[in-house]
Amino acid sequence: MAVSGTTSGPRYKRILLKLSGEALMGKGGYGIDIGVCQALAADIKQAVDTGVEVAVVIGGGNIFRGLAGAAKGMDRAAADYMGMLATVMNALAxxxxxxxxxxxxRVMSAIPMPTVCESYVRSKxxxxxxxxxxxxxAAGTGNPFxxxxxTxxxxxxxxxxxxxxxxxQVDGVYSADPKKDPNAKRYDRLSYDEVLTRNLKVxxxxxxxxxxDNDLPVIVFSIEESGNLLKMLRGEARSTLVTTSP
Incomplete structure (x- = not known):
């Protein structure tokens, strides 16, 4: 449910920003690039300064990915718990x-670890x-699989x-990976069912x-450009909106 916005004001009062763990490693092949974290934090500060309330979920693929561990023979549940712990490390950074x-x-973990961060409690x-x-x-839903x-x-x-x-890393949803397929089609709007039936990797x-099922709009946009989060909130960034009807 968007609030009425202008070109100078944000269209949303409260958002959840989903970042991949890979986004934190920058140009490196592993780990956390502090400079990238600082740049992303500056983008969020711009949004917060306009009065937007921001929640964040970060993946853990820059440190450990549960599916990759399972593919190499690890027990899937154990591998997923390791992946959850990787998200806690990213969240603290x-x-x-x-x-x-x-x-x-504040970092709130689905797996209680009181000496490190708060446990997730909805009211808090x-x-x-x-x-x-x-x-x-952090720590996903607290459950493997x-x-x-x-989350x-x-x-x-x-x-x-x-x-x-x-x-x-791209400015919306495409029919194929635009970095590999120059003919990939970019979508401005999609329905949830179109994403599912076309198996689009949103x-x-x-x-x-x-x-x-909960009528939650999803906006896919690029975080590569500095300040693009605020542009997206103002409706000025190239992006793809996934909602009930395209």
Whole structure:
């Protein structure tokens, strides 16, 4: 449910931003690039300064990916728990970057670890958001076999976010990987069912179905350009909107 916006004001009051773990590693092949974290934190600060309430879910693929571990013979549940812990590491690094940018932030983990961060409690998360704090949801749903895409959709719905913003390296959803296929078609709008039936790689099927069943709009946009988050919130960035009807 978007609020009325102009070219100078944001269209949404509360959003959930989904970042991939790979986004944090920048040009490296592994780990966390602190400079990238700081740049992303600066983008979020721009949004927060306009009054937008921001929640964040970050993947863990830059450190460990559960599916990759399972594919090499690990027990899937154990591999997924390792992936959840990787998201906690990313969340703590990103919290630090936000605080350096003078943005108040909290990490809330689905797996209790009180010496490291807060445990996820919906009412506390809502309170933090209402107080203008950025909330970073870590450790997935706390259960194996669920991706951070599904976590993002779930937490967005639980915390009454108006939109799920999926940050990627490209400016929307394409019919194929535009980096590999120069003829790939870009979409401005799609329905949830079109994403599922065409098997478009926006988010995993469970996340899209959850968004559809709860009427949660999904916007896919590029995070590569500095300041693009605020442009997306103002309706000025190239992006793809996934909603009930295209």
């Amino acid at each position: 990103f919290q630090n970057a936000l605080e350096q940018a003078e943005v108040d932030a 998360a809502l309170h933090h958001l209402q107080e203008g704090r950025v909330v970073i949801f 669920f991706t951070t895409d599904t 993002a959709a779930l937490r967005a719905i639980e915390t009454e976010c108006e939109v799920l913003a999926k940050a990627t 988010m995993d099927g469970a996340a899209i179905a959850l968004a559809r």
